[in-house]
Amino acid sequence: MTTLGEALVAALEARGVDFVFGIPGVHTVELYRGLAASGLRHVTPRHEQGAGFMADGYARVTGKPGVAFVITGPGLTNTLTPMAQARADSVPMLVLSGVNTRASLGLGMGHLHELPDQHALASTVALVSEHLEVPDALDQALNRAFEPFSKGRPGPTHIQIPLDVAGAEAAARTGIDAPERPAPTQHQVSEAAARLGAAKRPVILAGGGARMLDLELRTLAERLDAPVVQTVNARGIMHGHGLSVPASPSLSATRALIEEADVVLALGTELGPTDYDMYASGTMPVMAGLIRVDICERQLARHPADMNIHSAAESFVIDLLAALEGDAGQAGGVARAARARAAAWAEIGSDYRAQVEILNAMRDALPGAVMVGDSTQPIYAGNLYYDHDRPSGWFNAATGYGALGYGIPAAIGAAIGAPDARVLSILGDGGAQFTLPEIMVAVEERLPVTFIVWNNHGYREIATSMQHVGVTVVGCDPTPPDFAAAAQSFGIPHQRVPAEPSKVAAALRAAPADGPSLIEISAPQFVPGQDDR
Template sequence: MTRKTVGEALVAGLKARGVSCVFGIPGVHTVELYRGLAASGIRHVTPRHEQGAGFMADGYARVSGQPGVAFVITGPGLTNTLTPMAQARADSVPMLVVSGVNASGTLGKGHGHLHELPDQHALAKTVALISAHVAQPEELEAALDRAFAPFSAGRPGPTHVQIPLDVAGTTSQNGPEVSVPAQPPLDPAQISVAAGRLSAASKVVILGGGGAKGAGRDLQALSERLDAPVVQTVNARGLMHGHPLTVPASPSLRAVRALIGDADCVLALGTELGPTDYDMYATGSMPAMAGLIRVDICQDQLARRETELAIHSRAEDAISALLAALPAHQKHSRGAARAEHTRAAAFEEIGADYRAQVEVLNAMRAAVPNALMVGDSTQPIYAGNLYYDHDRPGGWFNAATGYGALGYGIPAAIGAAIAAPDTPVICIAGDGGAQFSLPEIMAAVDENLPITFMIWNNRGYGEIANSMQDVGVPVVGCDPTPPEFGPVAASFGIPYSRVPMEPQAVAAALRETSKSGTPSILEIDITGPAPDQE
């Protein structure tokens, strides 16, 4: 067997496991990890900051369904990537971070070596599902197996492999020996019990979470068989676009809580039932869920909340089994009427300002059908998370739930565009959040990605300012001056336009930018009349 350095073996191991793209910034502590990359056929994308590498890997993973991979240096490279790892963990996104670490004999000594941390491995363990340390060349393949295991069985999230400087350049005879864990087997008895309870119920409600994104048509067929409205969390939007049984609204809204509370059986599919979806107003309570049947890939997640019937399974496998077990005839429980009433009440409940922003989102969807809309924490994203019906499963995602990291949108949109090169991508970021990661747009320029970076410019942290005012706190620190985005776009060498917050104006501008085939910036100015386009 041909001898390879550990760095070369790492690249070969990644390729053997289906990796086709890595995001990273080379540094003196990762040079050996790059040794085999150029000849491997694996694409390398260079962000402008390691946080960008992690968020790009996140966006790539959400769209491709494959783990996003980031290469980062020891110390600051790893710490800069912890925020994206935490976001990925909150949203169950498969991500592998490969880092260097100082030479084995120096670890924990505190001698002050370049990029030294007291215990990098322990730090990574606080966020990663698995953090593997490769102490010897022969340990690499086992470390990769451990790191990839959560991506194919169980609840995915970020994992980490670190390779010391003195190990990365040494040689080993190990070759790729890929081990793929099996999915948990379905329990036929549980499916039979669940089918019986669902058949007997007169008002079923289905809760669809991000874990149900792969269910596609089967989820629609199940909802029709049960005549059950389907409430979708943020990460499930697009699964039931335009369907009479769809409820594309937050279960934190009173109207949606009423629908769930009126059910005599609730079927929760691939949702952690977390407060950023179900209690975003911090009431301290969850919607009442009678006869709760819960399906989740994570056994630990199933144990965290009281459930009448917990089924350990991928959502798509459980849905398929339920369809086979349920009677073929369709129930009639006024599901469409219940869903329609909830949609109307929920849309009214979000208020006039958010309704206006949702109308802009609707116009964007009509102007560029089947686009990927990737968002940061900004007002139209908050509005859409409360109520918005996207037209593509998995095509609406953002960082305003779960960990809630600002600066996510721009780099995540880049990862998404690389994963789906023939799909239009729209990044929705506020002027405040955009300033966290604005330089990453140059990576989109380098890669020639057709992304419209839509900057929602209210000249500050408008949502936070409103929150401070609502509780009588004087507004402080919420008005950072944004740059002039026209000159910024010119410095990037990309097109720029600015329009007011009017649905048709935004739609017309998006139609034009989507034709360009290049990155562009579209500024939405909500503070006054739009000046002439530049």
């Protein structure tokens, strides 16, 4: 007899899943029945939140859905935060959870891990949440859960499997649906090509949906002589290119570049405030002649545009390049991009410029590394202005949902998904304490992750915000642990260096390339009452 749990593992393999991040429990034992004999590798985090963030980091570097196995009740609720981060950043993630027996659901009888309505709770965050009422429905549920990963805007999906279904006999598989990705019409491509070809000052906005289109965007930008502004989730494309503007569109300098354009092409960007209005001004840059391309129809309806094109960014760019007739001529793009970069660099201020110089030193010390960040000062600085050198190699949780504790487990997931790359996990001392135990997963897996803790002894960004609006600073100085002792307990090397680019670069070059290590950067400590600008 093949059980539902065994059929589930086989079905995941058939859909290209390689890794499962999860913590087994009595409510998921049957889901593990076929795992040991399968080709799937199981990675055990120390908390279900870690499982979700690892799945997220894995998905970002591979483009494949990260998969998490969690128990009912606390396992699912612990995973909701990573699911929300994945939804905000359009990251494909499948969460498979147990749930209590079908006959007990909703009765409030006090069963272990019972929730009033777990399915409804998951549905508030997941793009799709399926309740597997009978074993025969497995393939249909998986097809619906996998559909957003290829057809629309990705995000988290969820399937819950009752205890009395997980061990039941499974039906024969009914097959895998392969939905087509949306593509532009010939008329849309021709019209966009005509408008862009006639533009005198075009600008391209590249969002997370274009993060893997490095070569294609270089070619398109050169054909149009158009500067390319990258949101946080697109950083890493067009490194060092004269038409690249790796600066936040919330900056006045970048907004000026956008507002001077006569045609703006927005590729795979939701035009959300954490990228375009992070200073909460209530305004967006004016975008003349906006041509918007997005894989999600609902997203297209949220902002007015001259042209809305429902398409994957890759399909559109490839078709557009074929439709453009020669080069568009000189639009002064390189000079416009250079002016925007210089103005943005000046605008971010000396403190953030110093932190970006440290990021530059990290990048140059380990070319092609993946940098994964939590909400911390160097990440805030880099999100404003930083030019990374690897597509999909710069991502963090400081935008979108903004979950602390992301950096450590997401870096572990990234290292598993990109075994050829060094991975740098950039953390604050406060955020590091959310998920510090997950470092043991990197130890067990011998992952080349260097955990870099920016230790300023507190929540400096929050303390600064409180001070600037006249609120007495309270609760922003949690005592950090002894990170050297913590590293020793993990059995990994530790270095402590000052916040100087050359010293940080030297520490990175000295860090092991075949396993984890920890570098602690002694940053200036925030003192309430002093001006931190």
